Amino acid sequence: LPKGGPLELLSSRQTDPNIPTQCQSICDPIVSLIDTGCTPQECCTNAFVGNLTSCFECVGNITQTTNYSLPQSDIDGLVEECTSEGLNITDTTLPGQNPNRTLTTLAPSSTHTLTFEEVKKHNKDGDLWIVIDSKVFDLSKFADLHPGGPNVLYAEGVAGKDATEAFFGLHRHEVLLRPQYARLQIGVIEGEVENVKVPTPGSLSKVPYAEPSWLSEGFFSPYYSNNHRTFQKAIRKFFEEVVRPEAVKCEENGKRISQEVVDKMSDLEIIAMRLGPGKHLRGRTLMEGTVKPEEFDYFHELILNTELARFGTRGFVDGMLNGAVIGLPPIWNYGSKELQAKVVPEVLSGKKYLALAISEAFAGSDVSGLQTTAVRDGDHWIVTGTKKWITNGTFADYFTTGCKTEVSTNMVKILELTLQQKGLTVLLIERGEGVSTKPIKTAYSSTAGTAYVTFDKVRVPVGNTLGEIGNGLSVILSNFNHERWMVTGCSVGAQRVIVEECLKWANQRIVFGKPLTSQAVIRNKLGKMITRIEACQNWLEIVTHQMNNMTYNEMSSKMAGQIGLLKQFVSRCGRETAEDATQIFGGRALTVTGMGKLVENYHRTSGFDAILAGAEDVLGDLGVRQAMKRMPKDALL
Numbered sequence: 001l002p003k004g005g006p007l008e009l010l011s012s013r014q015t016d017p018n019i020p021t022q023c024q025s026i027c028d029p030i031v032s033l034i035d036t037g038c039t040p041q042e043c044c045t046n047a048f049v050g051n052l053t054s055c056f057e058c059v060g061n062i063t064q065t066t067n068y069s070l071p072q073s074d075i076d077g078l079v080e081e082c083t084s085e086g087l088n089i090t091d092t093t094l095p096g097q098n099p100n101r102t103l104t105t106l107a108p109s110s111t112h113t114l115t116f117e118e119v120k121k122h123n124k125d126g127d128l129w130i131v132i133d134s135k136v137f138d139l140s141k142f143a144d145l146h147p148g149g150p151n152v153l154y155a156e157g158v159a160g161k162d163a164t165e166a167f168f169g170l171h172r173h174e175v176l177l178r179p180q181y182a183r184l185q186i187g188v189i190e191g192e193v194e195n196v197k198v199p200t201p202g203s204l205s206k207v208p209y210a211e212p213s214w215l216s217e218g219f220f221s222p223y224y225s226n227n228h229r230t231f232q233k234a235i236r237k238f239f240e241e242v243v244r245p246e247a248v249k250c251e252e253n254g255k256r257i258s259q260e261v262v263d264k265m266s267d268l269e270i271i272a273m274r275l276g277p278g279k280h281l282r283g284r285t286l287m288e289g290t291v292k293p294e295e296f297d298y299f300h301e302l303i304l305n306t307e308l309a310r311f312g313t314r315g316f317v318d319g320m321l322n323g324a325v326i327g328l329p330p331i332w333n334y335g336s337k338e339l340q341a342k343v344v345p346e347v348l349s350g351k352k353y354l355a356l357a358i359s360e361a362f363a364g365s366d367v368s369g370l371q372t373t374a375v376r377d378g379d380h381w382i383v384t385g386t387k388k389w390i391t392n393g394t395f396a397d398y399f400t401t402g403c404k405t406e407v408s409t410n411m412v413k414i415l416e417l418t419l420q421q422k423g424l425t426v427l428l429i430e431r432g433e434g435v436s437t438k439p440i441k442t443a444y445s446s447t448a449g450t451a452y453v454t455f456d457k458v459r460v461p462v463g464n465t466l467g468e469i470g471n472g473l474s475v476i477l478s479n480f481n482h483e484r485w486m487v488t489g490c491s492v493g494a495q496r497v498i499v500e501e502c503l504k505w506a507n508q509r510i511v512f513g514k515p516l517t518s519q520a521v522i523r524n525k526l527g528k529m530i531t532r533i534e535a536c537q538n539w540l541e542i543v544t545h546q547m548n549n550m551t552y553n554e555m556s557s558k559m560a561g562q563i564g565l566l567k568q569f570v571s572r573c574g575r576e577t578a579e580d581a582t583q584i585f586g587g588r589a590l591t592v593t594g595m596g597k598l599v600e601n602y603h604r605t606s607g608f609d610a611i612l613a614g615a616e617d618v619l620g621d622l623g624v625r626q627a628m629k630r631m632p633k634d635a636l637l
Ligand code: HEM
Pocket: 130, 132, 137, 139, 146, 147, 148, 149, 152, 153, 158, 163, 166, 167, 170, 171, 172, 175, 176, 181, 184, 593, 594, 595
């Protein structure tokens, strides 16, 4: 969109042969209108031939807002033009928001009151009204475009009637909120009010077990303070308003998170907070001052992790710069001062992206089997090898890379190395000559940026070595605790949403004339799901409490086993819940859109939690092996 918005596009139309591309950007927000019969092409043409109001007419009673950088005089003209065409368009720009003004067109007649007597007269082809949750919709033109076909709308009990129950048996409430459908509303039934309300951003669900008990009315927790509550509210609001639309879009189109959203996250220091409590937070204003850096603890971070996983967009969860969360700690724990001073601010401000590049086609959980090799050549390492499954790799600027290091015997003498010549070493590799990445198609969205990375004789300054040469294994292992704990937090957040979805669906779905919850087999599944999420949450919270009270080193030595077992338990529970949820939703859980879309996404992607950051079985085994190490010698029966 040109700087001056649609009007500038309009005035430049005669001279610019490249109109279709520009049209696309003007019409992007309304592409989804295709199914109401208004094609983006038409919108473009309308805008193109000067009939700007027609273009707005296509948008109809859009409830989303559109930003245009227009001078006030143009805004006034536009509002006047639209109003004279019978469109209710308002300038809802907040003071201080100039020059990006926000125009919102509103439903002109959604408050008209009508009676059932009036509605029932409109029950035929070409003249069709129906009522959903007290709102009257004119579907006369839409019926032929209805994705479920026109016939179902003309059926008895639907055409000219209150079709609320039928509607909610087949659609999510959000369908009615999409601008292209919301504009079909022509009024409300006299004396009735809507039952299903749009939750205000940041609000808590009232569905039992849809929130952890510390957020449920009338329940208590020893772990969370008022500050955690304020923080949770602010985070949920921000995520719902800013991140959710981006998450849904990226999960579908597979594109990486936009710089605009990254910038907004970094303004609030969300990228820095995702790396946990610590000195990297000093001097930063977290969430506009909601929490002081010295107050920020692992429970704040847990809140971030559970909240960001609530959108049913698992690929996006990893695409939301998880590479930095897992790849940056080795730099500030083991990198040189110079390296830290350069890289840490770039990554925390969201200006540069980082990926952790450990796993290979040759080695996954068996990190010691890595084949990527770094050979010492004077002040450089020459790195050659490949890495697989690298989250955020497609767009990363830096790679925190595990390498097998080879140092000649001569070099060992020169460098006075006391370590083995061969070992693992972690290097920070910058994208440049010899580094190439290609996307790997996985079961989840490519918005995660999962990549196959090739290093072809890449020259890496020795100053980019993280930790001691040959001591890479401890660099990698010390990083794992936090990463695994983070994955469990995200899994718990996502699982809880699935529990809520199932409780709602089982309650509203009518089969054989009764709600699904009247079936004992369904109640049994719900009971197990609730038990699992509560068990996961409670174990996760006590582990988080330990982390809050331990030093980093204590955590490394005492918690690795328990976090391994916790992650195994949480990811296994998640997959069982995914299975149960699929049974409860039936065929709806098999389609990417529609009623069961969150269950579909979770069922398809919950396996990632069982593999990423350490395979489930390997972690369970780690937990037992760590316990065995601590067995007292006199522990005999
Ligand atoms: C304002 C009114 C309505 C709108 C805007 C609307 C819109 C939609 C949309 C967008 C879909 C695609 C699936 C989805 O995104 O969830 C759909 C599917 C469907 N709709 Fe409607 N619909 C409306 C009313 C109704 C009513 C009253 C019925 C009554 C029986 C109905 C029956 C269906 C059926 C059977 C499907 C296919 C469901 C499936 O594939 O599982 N729709 N509708």
